[in-house]
Amino acid sequence: MxxxxxxxxxxxxxxxxxxxxxxxxxxxxxxxxxxxxxxxxxxxxxxxxxxxxxxxxTALGRQFSEVVILRTGHAMEAPYEWAHHVVRGRACGLDDARIASLRGPLDAMLPEDAVLAEAVDALLAGGTLSGRQQRDVVELVSTEGLFDLMATVAHYVFLAFIVKSFDVPIDEDIAAELQRNPPPEA
Structure with missing residues (x-):
């Protein structure tokens, strides 16, 4: 700095x-x-x-929550969040191919992950979801999940501001885990 x-x-x-x-x-x-x-x-x-x-x-459940967080962390270019949630995502059952897909195009993801990632992308790009995007998210995770998706994106955007502005170091246990088991490449 x-x-x-x-x-x-x-x-x-x-x-x-x-x-x-x-x-x-x-x-x-x-x-x-x-x-x-x-x-x-x-x-x-x-x-x-x-x-x-x-x-x-969260009404999203652990795996879908991690999908939303990982897509947000990637879009915000926040390595701290990406690193932490690769480890958390693995811990709740996301495999490396699924995690890596969250850095790429929607058509390379599982269909349910693409619904969530599209919603994250839309919120970050314009702060809104279309009617179709809202319906798709509600069909996948409920009305409660729709609101929790928005709250999750907001939470992790704020944390991205913190980690990027102040160059927050990745916590030692996470860094050690990723050294043992490197994060997947997109």
């Missing part, structure tokens, strides 16, 4: 804000992206419930 730009590295445990002390042992303390976001403790607190819904309670 150029010397004229401020640096917001991940906060160490001894720097962790007292205002969000209880969040350090949970999701916020586990990942560098949230340790960077902890420079603004009130935002981490406010973000906590939304993040829990998007990541844990």
């Amino acid at each position: 150029p010397p004229s730009m401020p640096s917001y590295p991940p906060l160490d445990d001894d720097e962790w804000p007292a205002a969000i002390a209880e969040l350090r042992s949970g999701f916020a303390g586990r990942l560098n992206v949230y340790r960077v976001l902890a420079h603004r403790p009130e935002l981490v607190r406010a973000w906590s419930d939304f993040r829990n819904h998007v990541v844990v309670e």
Whole structure:
């Protein structure tokens, strides 16, 4: 980072804000992206419930959630998000060919992944889904899933802003896993 730009590295445990002390042992303390976001403790607190819904309670289900996140991370050119969600995607049963396809054209994907990826692409390009795209997503994952897809894209676009603006390092456990088992190529 150029010397004229401020640096917001991940906060160490001894720097962790007292205002969000209880969040350090949970999701916020586990990942560098949230340790960077902890420079603004009130935002981490406010973000906590939304993040829990998007990541844990989503109507998309684990695999479709990872499809949406991976497509978003790729489109946002956010290597931190791509790396983390290659590992998470594998953990929930996505194989490397399926993961790699999410970097490519819609016609090279599984049909259900293409529905979700098209929706991600449309949201990122114009902030809206056509009637057909809405119907396709609802048919695949329900009305709740449609709203959760939009929330997931919004969540990971925000995180992409953080990881790219502040050059957030990939967490050591993820880097080690990807060194052992490299990410798939598109």
